[in-house]
Amino acid sequence: MQQTLFYNFLNSGKTRQLAGRLLLHLLFWFAVAVFLVYFFGHFTADYRYTSVFVCLLMPIAIGTTYLINYFLIPRYLLQKRYPRFASYFIFTLIISVWGEMLVVLWALMKLADYRYSNMAPLTTNIFFLGVALYFIVFFSTSVKLLKHWYKSQQHISELRSTQLEAALKLREAELQLLRGQIHPHFLFNTLNNLYGLALEKSEYMPDAILRLSGLLDALLYRSHDQQVPLATELRLIEDYVSLEKLRFEERLKLEWNIQGAPEAYGIAPFLLFPFLENAFKHGFSENTAQLELLVEARLEQEQLFFRVVNSVDPAASTKAVQAGGIGLKNVKRRLELQYPHKHRLAIMPSPTHYQVVLQLTLSPINAKAYATQ
Template sequence: MYINDKLDELLSVESQRPYSITYKHHIIFWAVYFGLNTLRWGSIHNDFMLSLKTNLIGFPIHIALSYFNIYFLMPKYVYTRKYVTFAFLMVVCLFVMLILKFNLTYYLVSTNVMPEGPEYTDSLTLNYALTTMYGELYVVAFATAIKITVDWLREHSKLHDLEKRQLTTELKFLRSQVSPHFFFNTLNNIYSLTLEKSDKAPEVILKLSGLMRYLLYATKKRKQDLKSEIDCIQNYIDLERIRFNDSLQIDIGISGDLENKEIAPMLLVPLIENCFKHGASKNIGDMNIAIDINVADDFLYFNVANTIPKNEANSKVATRSGGIGLSNVKKRLELGYDQKDYDLAIFEKENMFHVDLKLKV
């Protein structure tokens, strides 16, 4: 799937709801956890009433310590890298929890505070302390892991959403950038004709109005019909033919099945425009531009070549491959298509400057 197929959806539909933990989730989590724990220990002791009583005492302690760790200790000490202080305070909390749980169990439930143990325990022994602290740490770690995971998912979602919005904004900017560049050159053509009081000026204005109509509607879409894009190219070429008269030789070939093929709007026009801007307008004498458009096996093969101006014949390709036109096309391909779905080549051959584009349509 093309990356471009997802970009514009960001502006037309709401973003996915962010990951969050609501009060309902808290209640459901602790209720399920309490129920399972009660059934578990009731089955072990074969005494569900004892299990219920001990869990009614233990779970408020679990909940208090878990939330104290998640919302106070970790933000204040772990996130600020005060690990020693965090460890010390956690040990203090566990010790307070131990004393509280022992006394509540002893006076409210049973003097045997650890019925699962191998022997009767009615005092604060080391085995009871270690077992109780370990169990408390297990619950706190479990709750903390859930909170950290949800926080990570939320931040990752926000970052991903921000990246997509930035990508969409940049792509839309590049689309709109084509129009001012294109109109700037075309208006210059009209200006030249009006200075010469040429009878061709009305025809140029008429064709320009057709192009403006295409740009107003086509560039709002994610994809445009390939035939419409080619019609736009042909109108542009007709405008340039009027400007250059007989000094310009243009060979254009169109083949293949163009039906039901789509392309990012105004993607090909800058490549044609580049030929006139850096080729024809800077040349002296006869000028040649060759355009070949072929569609085969769901791929568009777009090849365009123009005569290299004599004063630039010995310069490097890199100096002529920049500018708004080609750099715009490169960026739009990077943002709008998967890398495997296009191939752009820019090179010189036999005093001609070539741009070859293979694009999935």
């Protein structure tokens, strides 16, 4: 059992990672030691002397480096405790210089037999030794800080990606909710219309059901698409208006004006519907003798200018007219989510008319691809 646990420990990912880091550090300090032995002994060719000298100097370099990298930096510098870091950092450098002086003194006594001329020239200069030592320390510290900065940037990037992904999921969930609210809102209004026609035993009932089936087909199979051809959206709106016109008959004066090439551009499905629903639900009254509705869509390259103007019953509540319905609130939110910085919506109520003007930047689409779906 113990052998199995020990074997699992040796073969664990953390153990291998730790062993790899340890080996990398050993190779680094071995390379530094070899370089210093060669560098200090280059002018005398007495590598035995410089080997012993470097072996005495290395603990100071290693101790200073690890004290700064693994204690002072994480505990004080990264915690933004700058005054303490500066004071401890300076104190560490002073202690390391003092250690260098002790190494030089010991080398003078034991290796050079108290003869200054027997020492390697480069090992007698305390300033040069300090520069060499601190170059090693600052190099390793720079690598440590650069590694920490890279990990921090990577963590920030991952955090931003996570936040962006969460925001996109939330945005998509909100869009699905707003799209889903089209179904009951539209069906409620249309079924009310059909109920009225049924009570009157109207001869237009079969035509109304046929138009409704086409609208429901689009509602079920197209409403969750990212976009549909603008021509399709306008045709569905025309069917909806025709369906409503069956209820109002000759009392509704309709003006329909389409300009441009709507088949070349795409739009979010059922985005324009709430403007017409709002006109029929909140603008028109059963008691009004004459009703007016203007629907205008003008396409100038990728810019769509859509306008709906409907008459308002003067006897209706001003507050109710200005507020509109839940459909308008939903379409405002959909515009913010699906067309940020690409739309302008103006709602202009008056005692006699209610006007909605939408300017929308559209994207070109392949109408033939949609036609084959």
